[in-house]
């Protein structure tokens with residue numbers, strides 16, 4: 001078991017490899033998500049170990065010609081995680097669309113997207129994370145040079161600067177697991 005290349009997935013290869021594994025730091029903090037291949041490499045090379053959070057997740061079976069390797073849905077790094085320097089990205093179309101998941105923040109439309117100043121420039125609105133949102137052409141046009149109140153429009157959520165990817169992942173991870181746990185209780 002030294003090379004992951006020896007593992008051949010016999011059924012639904014693409015499905016299996018599309019699954020992802022949550023990676024925890026040595027200090028048990030959820031840090032990101034990797035695909036199955038990457039998880040296998042980390043496990044086989046000893047850089048990670050299976051992590052059981054007691055949340056009843058099932059392992060993902062990967063078949064080799066002679067054995068089945070079970071990849072847990074959560075792994076914990078046994079080596080120190082290299083924390084790359086991260087800065088809040090500058091406000092631009094690509095980053096704003098990414099933050100807003102390519103969705104109009106007024107109506108949820110995912111087509112003909114533009115950037116909108118929540119507080120219009122003419123009224124002192126700035127080109128900053130808390131004042132720029134993704135808006136479809138229709139919403140942008142109907143809002144025009146008005147404030148939210150004047151236009152009678154509401155935002156789906158208040159705009160804010162993106163957070164560190166690790167923080168974002170941790171928030172999403174615990175949110176999903178809380179939903180899972182709540183689902184079990186009912």
Ligand SMILES: [Zn+2]
Nearest residue numbers: 104107136139
């Ligand atoms: Zn819209």
